[in-house]
Amino acid sequence: MDAKLLDNVKLLYEKDSKGMLKALAELPHQCYLACWELPGQLQLEDSVPISNIVVTGLGGSAIGGDLLRVYCLDRCSVPVLVNRDYNLPAFVGPDTLLFAVSYSGNTEETLSAYQQARQKGARIVALTTGGQLAELAQQDGVPWIRIPAGLQPRAATGFLFIPTLVVLEKLGFLSGVEKEVAELVEHLKTLQKNLAPEVPLESNSAKQLALKLHGRIPVIWGASGTSEVVAQRWKGQINENAKAPAYWNVLPELNHNELVGFKVPSELLSQLHIVILRDPDDHPRVQKRMAITKEVIAQSVAGITEVSASGGNRLARAYSLIYSGDYTSVYLAFLYGIDPGPVEVIDYLKQALASNGGR
């Protein structure tokens, strides 16, 4: 493997059949559109007071729900739950606000949960590019946000997540969303100048990290309440973009189990590269735990890299880590000679299910 490959910008674009690099470059604008254009026409009528919020979706369409859940933890007066299943929890009812999120609009688990939400009388907002979900929403008179098509779902987190913040602000559950998104957009533009393919390896932290992860098993650790979803996102992006295994966990929980498992088998542990995501809002005791944890595992693993969030607000900081992980996973794909865009295994699974009595 030739590290110089990552600086062959023309070749990277040629190997990127689904435009993942272009989508990353356009993420700041995507976040802008997601806040100021997409939810614009949405009609939200007053009805029963809302006492819980559920986001139902899968994969790239669900991760925005987790971002919302963490964002709302200390700001929203009602709980937010993410549902990645055919079935909804029993508590869902007329006092539930349910976001049904499917980029394609054709994911069977999400369609099933949507139907259940209708039966339970939940208040629904759908987010989709079209497909059966858009058809159902139109037919049922359910408000829906039309997401621009042509991306991979995981490249559309701005479109799939930010409108949910706007809706919650319109309903009085959040405040200050526009200001935070405006800062986020500017921050992403700045970060883009450091992470883009045109920035050479010697000064591009995402390319450097991709090199460290190449040939290793990445293990991504975040912290509860700050980077926990981002760690999950990094794992998913390495899986889907680089088509490689990756694992994630969070502190402090991993100090109470996973950390014990770094003794044997030493030959496998020596193949792990640990990435620790850091945020200034990490609990002070968790920051101490990170330092001790590093000492405990240092001799067992191939390497440890810390990646620190940057940005002036929580949204910008979370996205700074997401952006860094997204770029790293795409560069890792190129190092493996893999086209980051297609996810043939997911396509195969959906087709196989459809020909076996699916919707």
Ligand code: PA5
């Ligand atoms: O990233 C992907 O392609 C997947 O994780 C999809 O998001 C997932 O399969 C669900 O599909 P959709 O987003 O169309 O509902």
